[in-house]
Amino acid sequence: MRERNRKKLLDAPSAAIFWKEIKKLSDPAPIPVSVTAEALRNVFEKRLNPPEHLPESFDATEHKFNRLLAILIPETTIDSSNEGFFSAEWTEEDTAEVKDHIRKHGLASATGEDAILYGEILEIPNDALAYLCNDCIRRRDGPSICCVLKLLTLLIHKRITKWAIARGLIPDYQNGFREGYRTNNNPFILRCVKEWARANGFTVYVAAVDATNAFPSTDHPTLWLKLIRMGMGGAIFD
Known part of the structure; x- marks a missing residue:
């Protein structure tokens, strides 16, 4: 058993799998499920579907115009x-x-x-x-x-x-969901900026922005239009 576990760690194809194996060995007991899928249904239905009412931050006229334009995208497009x-x-x-x-x-x-x-x-x-x-x-x-x-x-x-x-x-600052990049690149950059500012007597203002329900708020017709306009x-x- 010990040799098999040792081999799993040594042969782990990535750091992520290595640490998953470590977690299994150190805490093999499965975490009990405390919330059912049915209990989360209402939450995820709202998060994974377009909002019933257009948010005030949206331009209603442009939103309607984009929906009309998206309908005109041909069923068969050309790879340019x-x-x-x-x-x-x-x-x-x-x-x-x-x-x-x-x-x-x-x-x-x-x-x-x-x-x-x-x-x-x-x-x-x-x-x-x-x-x-x-x-x-x-x-x-x-x-x-x-x-x-x-x-x-x-x-x-x-x-x-x-x-x-x-x-x-x-862009270079896109670190999330990008192969070879890590989201902890951003805290590192922020720390470097802070230390540079402190050393040079500058003030740094930082804003942490979190969009509410960002996924369902992405308007699909507008997204399709943007993609086809980008080529x-x-x-x-x-």
Whole structure:
């Protein structure tokens, strides 16, 4: 048992998995569930859906105009990128890259209703996974297996990220949800600014802003318009 646990730690593919194993060994007892999903339903219904009434901070006229314009987006758009970010089919290399990501970050993720684990998905050959995901895009229909759907969205995410980086659309200060960056970069920068200001006799004013219900407050028609105006288009966008 000791040797097996030692091997798990030494063979951990990432720091995140290493510390997860440490947590399992030091506190193996599962945390009891104190709140049911039904009890949280009302909270998450509000958080994951558009608000019933338009917030006062929204421009009602522009909001209505954007909804009308979004309706005019054609069902089939053209990929204008020379690299084919949104039209090129995924390859075995793409699915291999996503598999590596899942091994490092997501093997312990919860299953869907089908109870199929990521480990089972990783056993599918790369070419077969690439074909399946490309076929979903061609048919405009998502896979029925939850973990495959997550894998497909991860492929899309990586393609969009590569496009955004190539176009210089992601600012240097974007540290969250970005590979190779950490959110603790920002406190480090803030501390450096504070120490520099103190050493040079300057005053620094800091504002911490937290948007209420930021996710549902993102207007989808406006978001689609922004993306297509920025140059997105093609089968993956459609």
